[in-house]
Amino acid sequence: MPLVESIFREYRPSDAERSDRSAGDRLRHRQKVRELIRENISDIIAEESIIGKDKDRIIKVPLRGIKEYRFVYGENAPGVGQGDGNSKPGQVVGKAGREGQGQGQDRAGDRPGVDYYETDVTLEELIEIMFEDLELPDMERRALREVEAERSTKRKGYRKVGIRVRLDKRRTAKQRIMRKLASRHDERVEVGEKTNERFPFHDDDLKYRHVEAEMKKESNAVVMCVMDTSGSMDTMKKYLARSFFFLLYQFITTRYRNVEIVFIGHHTEANEVSEEEFFHKGESGGTFISSGYLKALEIIQERYHPSLWNIYAFHCSDGDNFDSDNPAALRAAKDLADVCNLFGYGEIKPLGSRYYESSMLNVFRRLDAPNFQTVLIERKEDIWPSFKAFLAKEKPQ
Amino acid sequence: MANYEIKDLLEWDERIREKVIEFGLDCYPQEFELCDHSGMLGYMAYSGMPSHYPHWSYGKSYEKLKTLYDHGVSGLPYEMVINSNPALAYLMRDNTLLLQVLTIAHVYGHNDFFKRNFTYGSTHAEYTIELFKAHALRVRRYIEDPSIGIDKVEHVMDAAHALSLQRRRNLAIRKLTQTEQVERALDSARPPDDPFKRIHAPKAYVEPNIRKVPYEPEDDVLLFIRDHNPFLQEWEKDVLTIVDEESKYFIPMIETKIMNEGWASYWHKRILESLELEQGLRIEFIVRHNQVVRPIPGQINPYHLGLRVWEDLHRRYTNPTPEEIKRDGAPNKSGEEKIFEAREVERDSSFLRRYLTEDLMREMDLFQYEPRGDDLVVSKVSDEEGWRGVKENLLRNIGMATIPVIKIEDADFGQNRTLYLRHFHDGRDLHLEYAEKTLAYLYRLWGRECVLETTVQGKRSLLCFNDRGFSAKALK
Numbered sequence: 071m072p073l074v075e076s077i078f079r080e081y082r083p084s085d086a087e088r089s090d091r092s093a094g095d096r097l098r099h100r101q102k103v104r105e106l107i108r109e110n111i112s113d114i115i116a117e118e119s120i121i122g123k124d125k126d127r128i129i130k131v132p133l134r135g136i137k138e139y140r141f142v143y144g145e146n147a148p149g150v151g152q153g154d155g156n157s158k159p160g161q162v163v164g165k166a167g168r169e170g171q172g173q174g175q176d177r178a179g180d181r182p183g184v185d186y187y188e189t190d191v192t193l194e195e196l197i198e199i200m201f202e203d204l205e206l207p208d209m210e211r212r213a214l215r216e217v218e219a220e221r222s223t224k225r226k227g228y229r230k231v232g233i234r235v236r237l238d239k240r241r242t243a244k245q246r247i248m249r250k251l252a253s254r255h256d257e258r259v260e261v262g263e264k265t266n267e268r269f270p271f272h273d274d275d276l277k278y279r280h281v282e283a284e285m286k287k288e289s290n291a292v293v294m295c296v297m298d299t300s301g302s303m304d305t306m307k308k309y310l311a312r313s314f315f316f317l318l319y320q321f322i323t324t325r326y327r328n329v330e331i332v333f334i335g336h337h338t339e340a341n342e343v344s345e346e347e348f349f350h351k352g353e354s355g356g357t358f359i360s361s362g363y364l365k366a367l368e369i370i371q372e373r374y375h376p377s378l379w380n381i382y383a384f385h386c387s388d389g390d391n392f393d394s395d396n397p398a399a400l401r402a403a404k405d406l407a408d409v410c411n412l413f414g415y416g417e418i419k420p421l422g423s424r425y426y427e428s429s430m431l432n433v434f435r436r437l438d439a440p441n442f443q444t445v446l447i448e449r450k451e452d453i454w455p456s457f458k459a460f461l462a463k464e465k466p467q
Numbered sequence: 468m469a470n471y472e473i474k475d476l477l478e479w480d481e482r483i484r485e486k487v488i489e490f491g492l493d494c495y496p497q498e499f500e501l502c503d504h505s506g507m508l509g510y511m512a513y514s515g516m517p518s519h520y521p522h523w524s525y526g527k528s529y530e531k532l533k534t535l536y537d538h539g540v541s542g543l544p545y546e547m548v549i550n551s552n553p554a555l556a557y558l559m560r561d562n563t564l565l566l567q568v569l570t571i572a573h574v575y576g577h578n579d580f581f582k583r584n585f586t587y588g589s590t591h592a593e594y595t596i597e598l599f600k601a602h603a604l605r606v607r608r609y610i611e612d613p614s615i616g617i618d619k620v621e622h623v624m625d626a627a628h629a630l631s632l633q634r635r636r637n638l639a640i641r642k643l644t645q646t647e648q649v650e651r652a653l654d655s656a657r658p659p660d661d662p663f664k665r666i667h668a669p670k671a672y673v674e675p676n677i678r679k680v681p682y683e684p685e686d687d688v689l690l691f692i693r694d695h696n697p698f699l700q701e702w703e704k705d706v707l708t709i710v711d712e713e714s715k716y717f718i719p720m721i722e723t724k725i726m727n728e729g730w731a732s733y734w735h736k737r738i739l740e741s742l743e744l745e746q747g748l749r750i751e752f753i754v755r756h757n758q759v760v761r762p763i764p765g766q767i768n769p770y771h772l773g774l775r776v777w778e779d780l781h782r783r784y785t786n787p788t789p790e791e792i793k794r795d796g797a798p799n800k801s802g803e804e805k806i807f808e809a810r811e812v813e814r815d816s817s818f819l820r821r822y823l824t825e826d827l828m829r830e831m832d833l834f835q836y837e838p839r840g841d842d843l844v845v846s847k848v849s850d851e852e853g854w855r856g857v858k859e860n861l862l863r864n865i866g867m868a869t870i871p872v873i874k875i876e877d878a879d880f881g882q883n884r885t886l887y888l889r890h891f892h893d894g895r896d897l898h899l900e901y902a903e904k905t906l907a908y909l910y911r912l913w914g915r916e917c918v919l920e921t922t923v924q925g926k927r928s929l930l931c932f933n934d935r936g937f938s939a940k941a942l943k
Contacts, residue, residue: 074484074494074575075553080473081501081560092509095526098617102523138524139629139904141871145838147895148846150861151765152772153832157848163765163836164843 102136108199197320223281232278241277249275291326291380293319294369294410296362298387299335301354307418311386312349313453314416318384321461326380332369336362342369358395359387359430363402370409381410384460389417389430396433407439414460415444471564473501479568483575486738491807492579495592496553499571501560507543508532510557514717515549516599520606520709522624545759546570550581550720551595565744565751572738576731579810584726586719586814589638595716602709609702623703626908627710633688634714636722636867648682649675684874684889687711691875692912699912707912722814722866729773730810732760733781736774762831767861772823775831780822781806815866823861825854835860863893871897873919886913890921897921899930899939906932 151163228241250269295315297303303311323329333348334340340361366383374381383406391399407413417431434444445456480499487494502510512529513519535541545566548556556574558567581587591598606624610617635642643651652675661669685691693699693707720727739752760770783791785802798805809818828849835847835857847853847860862868872891880887886909890897902919909917909932916933920942927942 074487074492075496076480076484077496077498078473078476078480079498079500081503090505090509092512092526092529095512095521095523096529097526098521098523098621099526099530136523136527137904138527138625139901139908141630141633141873141890141905142898142901143869143871143895144898148835148837148860149843150767150833150835150857150864152762152767153834153845153848154764155832157832157834157845159845159848159853161845162842163834163845165841 099136104199106136107196197324223283225279226282227280228277229280230274230276230278232280236279236281238277238279242271242275245275245277246271289326289380290328290330290374290378291322291382291411292330292332292370292374293322294332294334294366294381294383295319295348296334296336296340296366296383296385297348298337298357298359298362298385298390299348300337300357300390302357302388302390303418306420307386307388308349310418310420310447310450310453311416313450314386314447314457315384317453317457318382318460321457322382330374332366334362334365334369336365340365357387357391358399359385359391360395360398360402363399363406367402367405367409376409382412383410384414384416386416386418387430388419391430391433396430399430400433400437403434403437403442404439407437407442411441412460413439413442415442416447416456416460417444418447420448471567475564476567476571479564480571482742483568483572483738486572486741487575487579490734490737491803492575492734493583494554494575494578495551495582497574497578498553498555499574500555500557502557503560504536504543507547507557507559508536510547511544515547515555515557517555517596518600518603520599520603521610522606522628523621524628546574548574548577548581549595550587550590550592552582552592554578554581554592555596563751565748566755568742568748569735569739569752569755572735573731575738576734577727579734580723580727580730583811584719584723584814585639585812586722590716590719598712598716602713605705606709609706612702615702620706623706623912624710626911627689627707629905629908630688630912631710631714632867632870633686633873634690634711634718635686636718638715638718642687643683645680645682649677652677652682680878681875684876686872686874688873688875688888688909689912691878695878696913698914718867722816725769725773725776725815725865726810726813726818727773728769729775729777732756732770732774733777733806767833767864772819772831775827776819776822777806779824779827780809816862816868819858819862819865823858825849828854828858833857833861863895871895876920880918883915885916885918888917888919890919892922896923899923902930903932903937906930906937 153163157163228238246269249272293315295318297308297311297315319329319331331345333343333345335343335348336358337355338358338361342365362385370376370379370381403413403415415430415434417429419429431444431446434442443460443462445452445459447453447456476499508529510516511532512525519525536543543559545562546556546558548554554574554577556570556578558570562570581592606620609615609620656673656675658670658672680695681691689707689711693704693711699707736756739756744752760768760774762768762771781802783795783802784798784800784805787795787798800808809822813821831849833849833854834845835853836843837846838844847856849857872893873888874891875886876889877887878884888909902921906917906919916931918932919930921928921930923939923941928939929942930939931937
């Protein structure tokens with residue numbers, strides 16, 4: 071009778087910890103997913119769900135997974151399943167085009183199906199990918215002046231002078247021993263041997279820890295979001311504007327340490343508003359674009375002096391301005407362009423409405439400033455390209 | 468936490484092995500390794516192999532398994548066994564004692580099947596671990612080689628993976644070499660000895676075109692490319708060999724999934740029933756066993772189907788009903804003998820064809836469904852007129868029958884090294900998007916135009932991939 075042998079290998083946590091064998095392949099897969107995200111970035115950022123979310127938030131990006139293609143049968147092929155005992159011809163048993171129907175767990179039976187899967191990406195990671203895609207060189211920072219309230223200190227070497235609390239006793243004592251040894255070079259006395267002779271500390275022995283205050287220089291930026299809140303700005307237009315502002319804000323945040331954001335809503339007159347109001351409160355009435363710009367200038371004057379702040383201003387409107395206001399708007403825009411790093415005007419004209427509505431694009435064509443850019447946004451898909459175009463105009467410092 | 472210690476497992480294993488021998492199972496030596504859930508996920512992603520060459524698709528598979536597991540969509544298997552000598556099995560350490568006992572018994576069932584089923588004869592179980600290890604080493608070496616690197620290796624590997632299952636299926640049949648094929652063709656073309664050659668004209672001698680490569684349609688796509696594309700570098704050839712060898716190793720598992728799981732379930736059931744479990748364990752056993760072998764509505768659970776057929780086969784030879792004796796005659800061997808014979812000489816397709824009876828199909832309520840509009844609709848049930856159709860269809864949805872048969876017909880089509888392949892259409896169309904992408908991979912490996920003849924919605928069509936990309940045209 072043949073015997074069957076067996077052995078058991080016990081579980082050892084140390085082995086288990088060490089053997090994350092799939093790590094390398096997961097990383098490689100992750101890189102591929104990232105490439106995929108990058109290719110589809112404009113679709114993804116056009117998705118409503120990511121706009122206006124916290125930075126640490128994990129968002130689910132629906133991706134067409136990286137498919138592993140093979141020769142497989144199409145979806146018209148019939149399958150076999152097991153019923154509950156009363157299956158009748160004509161009975162509906164599922165939805166077509168779904169994976170996993172009637173295939174058992176066969177490894178080989180991988181029919182194609184909707185291979186969508188969701189990938190977790192933090193918003194931060196996504197933003198990083200977005201900006202990798204932009205391939206912009208790091209922007210130079212303007213005047214780095216404002217000193218932060220929290221000053222950090224750092225030890226840096228030793229000095230012979232200093233205040234008492236920073237006296238380093240150990241080093242001081244060592245110094246004395248050294249001097250002592252040096253002074254009795256001819257007597258061959260062992261270190262530590264007791265002698266009655268006093269050998270007092272000298273001023274030269276004293277060692278103080280040196281501390282340097284670190285001045286953390288801050289770079290500041292402010293994003294001025296100016297938006298037309300007149301009656302003609304409907305939800306869709308606001309949504310497009312919001313997407314653009316979101317990108318701008320995220321982008322600025324990656325470049326500067328201290329970023330503030332100002333929302334200015336305007337119709338015939340302008341007000342500084344909260345984010346909530348900015349995006350959700352509808353107003354009515356006509357439009358004086360100049361009012362928004364003047365308000366922005368006023369706020370800059372009061373709180374964000376251009377010598378201390380990097381200013382990014384962006385204005386979204388549907389371009390439906392009162393003709394009489396155009397010269398004033400142009401003048402104000404010129405002033406604004408002078409103080410800003412970057413100033414942009416986005417005209418939002420969903421679905422071909424630009425053919426019959428009036429436009430500010432023609433007016434602004436006359437504004438000759440290197441850091442001014444106009445973009446036209448008609449669809450969600452336009453946001454990313456326009457954003458890229460906008461950033462390309464950054465004023466060289 | 469688990470309610471057992473390792474010495475409990477050893478004791479139970481001892482008792483189970485006694486039963487294994489008593490029942491006449493024939494096993495390789497068995498190694499068990501206890502692992503945690505992340506270890507198990509790792510093994511699953513790499514088909515259980517302790518070492519395996521790296522490729523991002525295994526990372527993907529790990530993430531997928533983990534996501535499903537984390538979201539509770541699917542649990543982890545209780546065990547995983549690989550066909551090697553000694554057989555290697557992984558046990559989840561967090562399982563209860565009863566589950567471990569059940570699993571150990573189940574593992575011996577698989578082990579016996581690996582050792583004795585004829586399809587596994589081609590796998591060389593004693594070298595399995597070393598084979599995979601050697602593959603891993605070679606691939607790693609290519610990746611680390613500065614003149615090759617990971618991008619190039621992946622470039623070839625991705626393409627090879629896409630085509631890895633386009634290969635010979637029945638490994639028990641020896642493959643003829645090109646020379647043998649030609650010799651055979653010449654032999655059969657020679658006019659037969661004709662005793663009446665004086666009275667009627669001899670049959671005209673048709674000279675076979677022996678210059679044709681391949682002489683007979685060729686299944687092994689990767690190997691053919693390896694041997695016939697002179698522009699491949701040695702390491703590229705080696706990668707093709709590695710991928711093909713691996714897929715060759717897995718074909719028996721694919722071909723015997725239902726039998727194998729059924730067999731293991733059958734034996735864990737019989738072994739545990741014979742162990743005289745105490746009340747508490749016994750109830751847990753019944754619950755767990757039923758979880759594993761329960762039918763899944765709308766699908767085919769291989770554990771369930773396999774177990775039912777084995778049990779039915781055993782019963783029909785041990786205790787047949789009068790109608791069965793009338794229909795099939797009295798059994799000529801015992802149930803025991805019959806099932807041991809079947810486990811040796813069958814694969815899923817032949818096993819089900821022979822032993823899945825009309826009665827059993829009806830009892831299990833197997834049906835066929837087809838897409839109609841957005842819905843999947845039952846088109847045939849296992850009644851008197853439908854069961855044959857359902858069975859035929861079942862046989863086409865298991866094992867390698869789920870992979871389209873595509874063979875290389877000509878490596879020099881139109882005298883310009885175009886690779887001409889033919890899909891042997893059996894009523895199921897190819898998925899065109901997938902076919903297009905896979906052809907692109909084929910083109911990547913072959914380096915010249917690739918043409919696939921197939922049938923799309925009843926029309927013979929050619930799918931081509933060349934330096935201008937993909938194109939499709941219908942044939943008259």
